[in-house]
Amino acid sequence: MATIRKSLARKKQKDSGKQEVMFRLSLSRENVFRIKSQIYCEAKYWDAKKEKVLIPRVHGKVQAELLSLQKKLDELSSCLLEQILNLPAEKVNKELLEHIVHVFHFGEDENKDDECEDDFVDLFKTFISVRVKTSPRDREFLCVLRMLQRYELYRGRGYKLSLDKMTDLDVLKFEEFLKIEYTFFDQNGKCIKYAHIYKKIPVTRIPKQRGINGIHGTMKMFRTFYNWAVKTGRTENNPFKKYQLPACVYGTPFFITTEERNRLFEFDFSDSPQLAVQRDIFVFQSCIGIRTGDFYKLTKDNVVGDSIEYIANKTLNKTARTVSVPLIPQAKTILERYRDENRTELLPFISTVHYNKSIREMLKRAGINRIVTIINPVTRQSEQHPIYEVASSYMARRNFIGNLYKKVKDASLIGCMTGHTEGSRAFARYRAIDSEMKKEVVKNLE
Incomplete structure (x- = not known):
């Protein structure tokens, strides 16, 4: 019988100090999945032994919010169990569970089978939320997304990022953009070309000249997004089939004795x-x-x-x-x-x-x-x-x-x-x- 255990993630949100409730879903000893609930709770209101929200007896706004939070956790648990109850164990995987959680919070994507160009950025953000598991890594993927958005503006003439229409030539042009972006700024960090790009998609740090290894890492993350999109049925198009990642070169490793x-x-x-x-x-x-x-x-x-x-x-x-x-x-x-x-x-x-x-x-x-x-x-x-x-x-x-x-x-x-x-x-x-x-x-x- 499938069971769900709940616990708080260690990491706290910077703005609220809350921690995400993590689900540990067990179908058997061999089939155990740890997934994000996308529901957050303060540690002081979490009962680790009972695996539920602590509800204070004093009436008020806090109590109402915590009651609503526990109700949402119960509903999500029921939703997960109901949808996998009649499925063979081999068909239950992490991506399916994450999809159920996503639909629970945001609803089914009615346009999934008719992907439009304007959905590219939203889909990339969805990918980050359901597939990227660590904070440093999600920031890296968000950085790649901003690069793609700047590339879209750089191409101009009505060019749009499109999941279904992206070709291997588009991917090559994006790689070329990564190589030359630093030339849009002078030595003092002042933008001298394509200023409209950085007004719309600001950069926290002025782009420096990128090495091949760095570009390899960026393109590899972009490829990971497309592999996920193909695997989850968002598209049948994969421009990386004809694209070859630039090869990484590493020198002899140095270290202190x-x-x-x-x-x-x-x-x-x-x-x-x-x-x-x-x-x-x-x-x-x-x-x-x-x-x-x-x-x-x-x-x-x-x-x-x-x-x-x-x-x-x-x-x-x-x-x-x-x-x-x-x-x-x-x-x-x-x-x-x-x-x-x-x-x-x-x-x-x-x-x-x-x-x-x-x-x-x-x-x-x-x-x-x-x-x-x-x-x-x-x-x-x-x-x-x-x-x-x-x-x-x-x-x-x-x-x-x-x-x-x-x-x-x-x-x-x-x-x-x-x-x-x-x-x-x-x-x-x-x-x-x-x-x-x-x-x-x-x-x-x-």
């Missing part, structure tokens, strides 16, 4: 207490190899015994496998140093922008300045820089993987502690095969 990490940890930042805090956070991230997006979501509950445990957002919809990383003494020292019962987050995080700036500053001040060779993302030419100039929070993940791989050459073992799926091709971007490792291998010929 264990010795450099220890030197950084022991460096005296007493004249800059805030930098000392961020130094500890960077060292801790280097000790567990977690992605920054997942790192910032860690709470004290993620400390299980002598390990950090979490589910990586990137693979949440594929494996939902729990990642467990044992804590080394250095990491335990940092946790103890910032133990605070009044703080929900694991550590005193700041914005990722300021975190990255702090990383570069701390490495420079600690004298970690050896030269590394990188690939310029725009020109694709090799360049040499002090490591502190090109460091970021992303490097903390490489610090973990690179240093471990030098000692334990087992990608599967390390990958299970970094959230990589089995046989991940992306894993190769994090570990380097250096001269010492080659010498060890060659010794087998002696």
Whole structure:
């Protein structure tokens, strides 16, 4: 028998502080789905044990709103169960459940079989709401949508984004637009071309010259939208069948060594207490190899015994496998140093922008300045820089993987502690095969 369990998502809405109610629908032990309800509740009004809204006895507007909220949750639960009750288990999937939730809130799209050009933007937003599961990722897709809207205005002459009429040539022209958009502005950030575009679709940051890898990421997200639209029956047109994504190029991964990490940890930042805090956070991230997006979501509950445990957002919809990383003494020292019962987050995080700036500053001040060779993302030419100039929070993940791989050459073992799926091709971007490792291998010929 199908059952639904309810819980609050960890993330709070920035404006209201509410948290989304998540549904865990179980058909059997093998068929379990976690879906968003698109219904939000404040944590203080949620009874986690009873899995329902807490209704205060005092009459008033708040009580009425909470009663309505609980009624809506009950109706959505009934709606989900009623629609899947008579379906074979193999026909129930996440997309069907998300569609039921969407129809419950917004009604059936009467024009679904007769898609009109003006529906493209709305459909893209619907795709984001039902398919994109993490906050950083939904912002990235919204950014792609704004690029497409600017591209539509750039084409001019009545050109409209159309789900059914988009061709591979349109996709190529969009790629070309991404390459040249930065030329619409001068060095001072003043718009010198197509000003009408940015009046209608403003940009928060002036577009910079984009590298091939960045364009690859944008086009890949655009392709994901079309794959979803075809799979869910919104269209039979897929312009990406004839389009080839630009190939990504990655240089040799660079990272700080264990010795450099220890030197950084022991460096005296007493004249800059805030930098000392961020130094500890960077060292801790280097000790567990977690992605920054997942790192910032860690709470004290993620400390299980002598390990950090979490589910990586990137693979949440594929494996939902729990990642467990044992804590080394250095990491335990940092946790103890910032133990605070009044703080929900694991550590005193700041914005990722300021975190990255702090990383570069701390490495420079600690004298970690050896030269590394990188690939310029725009020109694709090799360049040499002090490591502190090109460091970021992303490097903390490489610090973990690179240093471990030098000692334990087992990608599967390390990958299970970094959230990589089995046989991940992306894993190769994090570990380097250096001269010492080659010498060890060659010794087998002696």
